[in-house]
Amino acid sequence: MLEFYSANGTCALAPHIALREASADYQLHMLSFAKKEELSEPFLSLNPKGRVPALVTDKGILTECPAILAYIAQTYPQSSVGMPADAFDFAQIQSFNSYLCSTVHVAHAHRMRGSRWADDPAAIAEMKRKVPETVGACFQLINDEMIAGPWVMGEQYSISDPYLYTLSSWLDGDGVDINTLPNVAAHFNRMQERPAVIAALAEQSESSQ
Amino acid sequence: MLEFYSANGTCALAPHIALREASADYQLHMLSFAKKEELSEPFLSLNPKGRVPALVTDKGILTECPAILAYIAQTYPQSSVGMPADAFDFAQIQSFNSYLCSTVHVAHAHRMRGSRWADDPAAIAEMKRKVPETVGACFQLINDEMIAGPWVMGEQYSISDPYLYTLSSWLDGDGVDINTLPNVAAHFNRMQERPAVIAALAEQSESSQ
Numbered sequence: 001m002l003e004f005y006s007a008n009g010t011c012a013l014a015p016h017i018a019l020r021e022a023s024a025d026y027q028l029h030m031l032s033f034a035k036k037e038e039l040s041e042p043f044l045s046l047n048p049k050g051r052v053p054a055l056v057t058d059k060g061i062l063t064e065c066p067a068i069l070a071y072i073a074q075t076y077p078q079s080s081v082g083m084p085a086d087a088f089d090f091a092q093i094q095s096f097n098s099y100l101c102s103t104v105h106v107a108h109a110h111r112m113r114g115s116r117w118a119d120d121p122a123a124i125a126e127m128k129r130k131v132p133e134t135v136g137a138c139f140q141l142i143n144d145e146m147i148a149g150p151w152v153m154g155e156q157y158s159i160s161d162p163y164l165y166t167l168s169s170w171l172d173g174d175g176v177d178i179n180t181l182p183n184v185a186a187h188f189n190r191m192q193e194r195p196a197v198i199a200a201l202a203e204q205s206e207s208s209q
Numbered sequence: 210m211l212e213f214y215s216a217n218g219t220c221a222l223a224p225h226i227a228l229r230e231a232s233a234d235y236q237l238h239m240l241s242f243a244k245k246e247e248l249s250e251p252f253l254s255l256n257p258k259g260r261v262p263a264l265v266t267d268k269g270i271l272t273e274c275p276a277i278l279a280y281i282a283q284t285y286p287q288s289s290v291g292m293p294a295d296a297f298d299f300a301q302i303q304s305f306n307s308y309l310c311s312t313v314h315v316a317h318a319h320r321m322r323g324s325r326w327a328d329d330p331a332a333i334a335e336m337k338r339k340v341p342e343t344v345g346a347c348f349q350l351i352n353d354e355m356i357a358g359p360w361v362m363g364e365q366y367s368i369s370d371p372y373l374y375t376l377s378s379w380l381d382g383d384g385v386d387i388n389t390l391p392n393v394a395a396h397f398n399r400m401q402e403r404p405a406v407i408a409a410l411a412e413q414s415e416s417s418q
Contacts, residue, residue, distance in 0.1 A: 048354050049308075059297040064307035066275070071300035088268040091280035098273035099258075101311040110326045117319050117326075117343060118335045126332035134326060145257050 002026035003056035005043070007033050008208055011105060012053035013169075013200065015068040017162035020196035020203075022076035030207040065105075066097040069159040080196075081159045089153070096152055096160045104142075104167055107134040108174055132175035139171065143181040150190060165191040211235035212265035214252070216242050217417055220314060221262035222378075222409065224277040226371035229405035229412075231285035239416040274314075275306040278368040289405075290368045298362070305361060305369045313351075313376055316343040317383055341384035348380065352390040359399060374400040 004019060004026045006012035010033075019026050031037040031052060039050045047054045047063055055062045055071070062068050073083040073093075084090050109116070111131040114124035142164070148154035151161050168188045171178045178185045191197050213228060213235045215221035228235050240246040240261060248259045256263045256272055264271045264280070271277050282292040282302075293299050318325070320340040323333035351373070357363035360370050377397045380387045387394045400406050 048350065057297060060301075062297070062300050062304055064304040064311070066307045067300050067303035070303055071296055074296040074299065087280055087283040088266060088271070090283070091271050091276050092269075094279055095271055095273040095276035098275045098307075098310060101307060102273070102315065106311065106315050107326070117316070118332065118339055120332075120335045123327065123329075123332035123335035126327045126329045130327055141257065 003029065005029045005031060005047070005052050005054040005056075006204065007031045007038065007052045008204065009033075010052050011065045011101075011163070011166055013204065014065055014159075014163040014166040015053050015055065015072060016204065017165070017194075017196050017200045018069055018072045018081045018159055020200045021081045021157075021162070021194075022072055022079040024072065024076060028203060028207050030204065032208075064101070065163065066094065066101050069097060069163060070094065073159050080157050081162075084156070084158070089156075093153060093158050093160050096146060097163055099138075099146075100160075100163050100167055104135070104138045107131065107138050108167065108170055110134070111174060135171070135174040136176045139168075139176060139181055139184055143183045147183045147187055149183065150187075152187070161187070161191060162197070165197065212238065214238045214240060214256070214261050214263040214265075215413065216240045216247065216261045217413065218242075219261050220274045220310075220372070220375055222413065223274055223368075223372040223375040224262050224264065224281060225413065226374070226403075226405050226409045227278055227281045227290045227368055229409045230290045230366075230371070230403075231281055231288040233281065233285060237412060237416050239413060241417070273310070274372065275303065275310050278306060278372060279303065282368050289366050290371075293365070293367070298365075302362060302367050302369050305355060306372055308347075308355075309369075309372050309376055313344070313347045316340065316347050317376065317379055319343070320383060344380070344383040345385045348377075348385060348390055348393055352392045356392045356396055358392065359396075361396070370396070370400060371406070374406065 002024060006016055007030060037043060044050055046061060049063055053065055053068055055068045062071055073081050077083055110127040114127040118124055151157045152164055153160060165188060168184055211233060215225055216239060246252060247261060253259055255270060258272055262274055262277055264277045271280055282290050286292055319336040323336040327333055360366045361373055362369060374397060377393055
């Protein structure tokens with residue numbers, strides 16, 4: 001059985017939803033960042049990065065959101081998040097997910113994790129100040145150019161959908177009004193109705209108590 | 210034929226090497242950042258992100274380094290960078306590449322591209338100051354935990370190798386001495402000897418003149 005490590009408010013929600021979409025057999029471990037469980041010895045010995053998501057398979061551990069998402073797509077080909085047969089279609093999904101991890105998530109991280117890139121409190125505050133602008137610009141591009149509709153890739157739901165949904169859920173905290181982004185808002189509302197999303201959120205909440 | 214857009218000193222060198230490894234039929238377009246060609250109308254109409262790499266296929270354009278690398282792996286399965294048959298092996302490659310794009314490249318980008326995340330010159334200078342520490346920490350983890358040797362994934366060369374090589378080539382500019390990282394240095398030297406690397410560097414240089 002798969003062992004899946006997550007924490008509240010992180011991008012691990014995306015592969016968590018994908019596991020539900022795939023009806024995968026997994027055990028959920030919610031780490032508490034408040035208790036610094038991601039930096040505890042048992043977890044670090046499993047994942048030296050001290051980050052979530054992490055997926056333990058019978059072949060070993062996998063880390064990094066886009067890699068775990070693509071692994072779920074590849075190993076549950078018949079599910080709603082199954083990997084498309086065509087290499088170009090898969091590459092488009094991967095391109096979208098790469099943009100989320102390397103640009104959008106990074107823009108967001110400058111709000112709470114500025115100490116990764118600077119020590120001076122004034123510099124950290126300045127990064128935080130710019131987050132609504134940088135995250136807003138990323139999501140404007142997503143809104144205008146990247147959502148084919150009704151799902152990110154068009155008629156076919158994919159691993160890009162739970163990933164976008166997860167990052168969209170951070171917009172309010174990042175100071176960006178989702179209602180100024182109609183395609184993003186419509187996608188977010190559409191996602192909220194999916195049984196896999198409802199189930200993942202409920203399970204996350206139960207397992208965190 | 211594939212059309213490949215690159216620029217000197219960027220991560221586009223990684224898929225460029227992969228195209229050579231795959232003996233792909235492609236046309237190279239080197240954009241001049243000094244002339245801001247990546248923000249010119251012809252290129253922006255092709256790629257609204259205004260970034261490289263970009264690969265134009267007969268089905269459309271692909272962007273983002275890890276996505277282009279995986280597309281090359283999938284479409285040239287018999288080459289030295291061909292996609293492995295096993296989903297877990299592929300996921301490990303993807304995990305490594307995700308770490309490079311979302312953490313290592315991002316740490317590096319704070320040296321020259323701080324204005325992406327802050328406007329205040331003092332904050333931008335502070336980000337730049339910390340780059341040797343942050344890039345150094347990323348590469349320490351790569352050196353200690355991630356290079357199976359002789360290639361990143363072990364005996365099997367993969368798309369992770371040109372990607373690591375490309376980011377390793379930035380270490381000197383980032384203020385990190387590669388000689389303090391023996392596994393990274395050995396990998397870098399091993400890569401320098403590959404005909405595909407020598408050919409890509411020569412072609413890049415010729416096409417930039």
